[in-house]
Amino acid sequence: MQRRILVVDDEPNIVDLVAATLGYQGFDVATAANGGEAITAANSFRPHLILLDVMLPDMDGFEVARRLGADRSGVPIVFLTARDTTEDKIRGLTSGGDDYVTKPFSLEELVARIDTILRRVGLSDRQSSQLVFEDLELDDDTREVSRGGRPIELTPTEYRLLRYLMLNPRKVLTRAQLLDHVWDYEFGGDARVLETYISYLRKKVDVDAPPLIHTARGVGYVLRMPRS
Amino acid sequence: MQRRILVVDDEPNIVDLVAATLGYQGFDVATAANGGEAITAANSFRPHLILLDVMLPDMDGFEVARRLGADRSGVPIVFLTARDTTEDKIRGLTSGGDDYVTKPFSLEELVARIDTILRRVGLSDRQSSQLVFEDLELDDDTREVSRGGRPIELTPTEYRLLRYLMLNPRKVLTRAQLLDHVWDYEFGGDARVLETYISYLRKKVDVDAPPLIHTARGVGYVLRMPRS
DNA sequence: AGGCGTTCTCAGCAAACTCCCAGACTTCTC
DNA sequence: GAGAAGTCTGGGAGTTTGCTGAGAACGCCT
Numbered sequence: 001m002q003r004r005i006l007v008v009d010d011e012p013n014i015v016d017l018v019a020a021t022l023g024y025q026g027f028d029v030a031t032a033a034n035g036g037e038a039i040t041a042a043n044s045f046r047p048h049l050i051l052l053d054v055m056l057p058d059m060d061g062f063e064v065a066r067r068l069g070a071d072r073s074g075v076p077i078v079f080l081t082a083r084d085t086t087e088d089k090i091r092g093l094t095s096g097g098d099d100y101v102t103k104p105f106s107l108e109e110l111v112a113r114i115d116t117i118l119r120r121v122g123l124s125d126r127q128s129s130q131l132v133f134e135d136l137e138l139d140d141d142t143r144e145v146s147r148g149g150r151p152i153e154l155t156p157t158e159y160r161l162l163r164y165l166m167l168n169p170r171k172v173l174t175r176a177q178l179l180d181h182v183w184d185y186e187f188g189g190d191a192r193v194l195e196t197y198i199s200y201l202r203k204k205v206d207v208d209a210p211p212l213i214h215t216a217r218g219v220g221y222v223l224r225m226p227r228s
Numbered sequence: 229m230q231r232r233i234l235v236v237d238d239e240p241n242i243v244d245l246v247a248a249t250l251g252y253q254g255f256d257v258a259t260a261a262n263g264g265e266a267i268t269a270a271n272s273f274r275p276h277l278i279l280l281d282v283m284l285p286d287m288d289g290f291e292v293a294r295r296l297g298a299d300r301s302g303v304p305i306v307f308l309t310a311r312d313t314t315e316d317k318i319r320g321l322t323s324g325g326d327d328y329v330t331k332p333f334s335l336e337e338l339v340a341r342i343d344t345i346l347r348r349v350g351l352s353d354r355q356s357s358q359l360v361f362e363d364l365e366l367d368d369d370t371r372e373v374s375r376g377g378r379p380i381e382l383t384p385t386e387y388r389l390l391r392y393l394m395l396n397p398r399k400v401l402t403r404a405q406l407l408d409h410v411w412d413y414e415f416g417g418d419a420r421v422l423e424t425y426i427s428y429l430r431k432k433v434d435v436d437a438p439p440l441i442h443t444a445r446g447v448g449y450v451l452r453m454p455r456s
Numbered sequence: 457a458g459g460c461g462t463t464c465t466c467a468g469c470a471a472a473c474t475c476c477c478a479g480a481c482t483t484c485t486c
Numbered sequence: 487g488a489g490a491a492g493t494c495t496g497g498g499a500g501t502t503t504g505c506t507g508a509g510a511a512c513g514c515c516t
Contacts, residue, residue: 066241074251099404120252142452143400143444151455155473156446192493193475199495217483217492383462420504421464427506445472445503 003123004028005114006047008038008064009080010057017185018051021107026125035059039067048123049114053080076117104184108160116140131166133223136205136212138166152204157182161197162205165213165223174220231351232256233342234275236266236292237308238285245413246279249335254353263287267295276351277342281308304345325349332412336388344368359394361451364433364440366394380432385410389425390433393441393451402448
């Protein structure tokens, strides 16, 4: 089924980035740049999930959530907040099925959250929280990763990277794609971190077993079985 | 079977919060904002349980209960009262299978009460009041907790936290989820209380035995067996 | 009012994680 | 085969995150 997501943010760059990503993920996306538009759009577009910036020009995100009121009827909201917003403040207002993501976020993280929530409400494509490629398994609910049954401990960044690779098995992912999805969209650091993390992953995932992570020289990396 | 709950309160925020939570728990939820609506809704919606704020704009909750009269025919009521309401007053008016919860409450507490009452009337999904994970046991009726047969004394907050963990075994629960469910919906304090309580629980639950409470760094906590 | 158990805050410490660098290694090109 | 370009990985600095003890604040009971 086609799932609808409403993206509300006043920064066009972010709206475009997120809308494009979600569209590519197969969602039907509508956007709004302020609270008023958001409420109108929510009523006509009837989204299954709302992605809502807390800082909007006319009213804050919580106000929008409140005004949606009964109409909202269980539609979950993912709030986008600045990193320095105290967790406490968000907490009191996000409740029930809601969640929040701090800016700047990585697309991987955002998509993962949305996935989790839609699965909880029973609207996910993927019924299971399990990602499987060959003997490599990753479970989003338990955050457990294993290769051939043997558990693997990953740090948050390693986890996001592997998850993105497993979502696109056998596809060559460019450096740019990997950096864009796994790291903050604002990440301005040395692009060579990627190599470092690939190296970390290999040491944890590709030991004592045929390597699944391969270098596409000059392009990026792929997850696939070794050739021959 | 789909169980129906009628939520009666004049604060929209609370109604939304509670309705969303119960909806997510699998209940069929209807709402009313005052006593009049409540009586009408009770007659048409025929709920299995009524969640009833004591302070309503037109009449108080006890009045509503009285007016439901014979129609009520055994439908239990959970009253929502302000903290400072004297317990005696409530006692006198809540009868038989009724119960009450003081505002502000935690979602964990509310759901636990509803569960207990529905179980008493034979309408619960969970047949038993026992939660068991490995050698850790928790009984909602007696509030007894034990690990490997050895009894453990917990404070109310510790109990709610452990209960929520045990309801979601092996699932990584985010900080936000834990704070939202275990603490008051009005809690505006330092989010680090959670760490303190995890620490308390560990000292009581995870001594002299393989630890069951694990940290998912950067995310939250899980209840699971140690990996190998 | 005093005492007790509980909840919450705070701060210092410890551990984990992210990122950068630099030198070694591999692959490609001529 | 030699140089250039691209990639790998160990080491380590700096930051973030989580743990825990101490004690303040609160409510409840007598």
